[in-house]
Amino acid sequence: MDKLVVEKLDLYYKDFKALKNININIMEKEIVAFIGPSGCGKSTLLKTLNRMNDLVEGCRITGHVTLDGKDIYKDMEINMLRKRVGMVFQKPNPFPMSIYDNIAYGPRTHGVRGKAKLDDIIEKSLRDAAIWDEVKDRLKKSALGLSGGQQQRLCIARALAVQPEVLLMDEPTSALDPISTSKIEDLVVELKKDYTIIIVTHNMQQAARISDKTAFFLLGEVVEYNDTEKLFSMPMDKRTEDYITGRFG
């Protein structure tokens, strides 16, 4: 079933056309990777999907993005959209508060009250993000004391705590060491059972390792969108081939 559909999407930053006629269907409980050189528009498209681009001055779009058939720009309240479509940022950004409060922030925002209920959500989220064992004895300590990799998994747990349907990940491992990276990759594959995941990555091996489908972006266009296996083994477009074989980018 199609979870997210992007149709004829153009995006402008003032006069600059950053995305050109994007058409992508994303199925439920799939991992989709966006790859491409810097400045190709992959992060821009990702931020369109939860409307974080609204924060950018002079940004406007034409075309449609639908979540479960509903237009996210017209038929949906923005905070509800962001609850359903969670996001993990490139740089781990835990709030400067305790680990517990970091995770509790989202549920509290959406009206969850009562310590027992919150405790449950927090434990479940931290377990799902594979960080429970590392932090269970220091929930009341500041989240800023964690290592970079732990902080990123905490941010994933924080996103999971509001029970999203889709998880957007913007180069979530680019600031991390190889061990933390592999932990996050395992986690993403694990999360596929319950969530639809879209991950932007610079790392083609990462895309090949974890994603079901891959979209290759170049200069604001989707050059090729296909099953990951096919895209990497026999790319249809010459430009895709050049990129994945390392001839440019």
Add this chain to the structure above:
Amino acid sequence: MTKWKEKFMEFIFLIAACTSVMAVVLICIFLFANGIPAMKEIGFLNFLLGEKWKPSNNIFGILPMILGSIYVTAGAIVIGVPIGVLTSIFMAKFCPKKIYTFLKSSIELMAGIPSVVYGFFGLVILVPFVRETFGGHGSSILTASLLLGMMILPTIVGVSEAALRAVPDQYYEGALALGSTHERSIFFVVLPAAKSGIVAAIVLGIGRAIGETMAVIMVAGNQARMPAGILKGVRTLTANIVIEMGYAADLHREALIATAVVLFVFILIINLSVSVLNRRS
């Protein structure tokens, strides 16, 4: 030649730096050398906790003035902090660009208005206002608090706004991405992240309020007696010094200097707590 020049300039800079340090040191020496003996003569406890200030009878208790300063400052904080902090939140996070320039320059202008002008405004506008609205003579703790609350606004707004702007955008974006509204993200994530800066702003405001003299004298009533209610007149430490310095002699004069010592210690504590706060953040 150049080497000699450099040495010479270095020496000039050193002298310049020493001048301000020397000024502080000299003030300290002057205050303590004159104030401490007076306190001893009056008796430390009699001086600090004495409830009567009657220089003509050689009774020098400054508790009324200590309390006066504390009450007036506390009142200024109660009035100035909520307005100031909310203004800074508005300016840093909600203000449309067009209004911002206007608002920012008005607040900067507020900081530049001489305190005697504030005092005159208080005398002409606030004193009658308080008299007609709440009763009493008009010159009171409440009036002084209102006026000081206004006077500390530029300090609180300026420093809090800088603290709010220094909070990395990623916190705000992280909160938004969880489906939190603009308002909630700011009040529950950005504001707590700027907490230490805002507390520093408040403490600086306290310092400004407790040291203010001219404006307070013009609206506080200045009776040297124990504060009896917020609609009654009160005398602050600063007012005590200024009002009597002109004609004081001997022990009376030294008692006023000792009053300045107490004020100085207050300011010292406030500055220390600011630097502790800054170090922690």
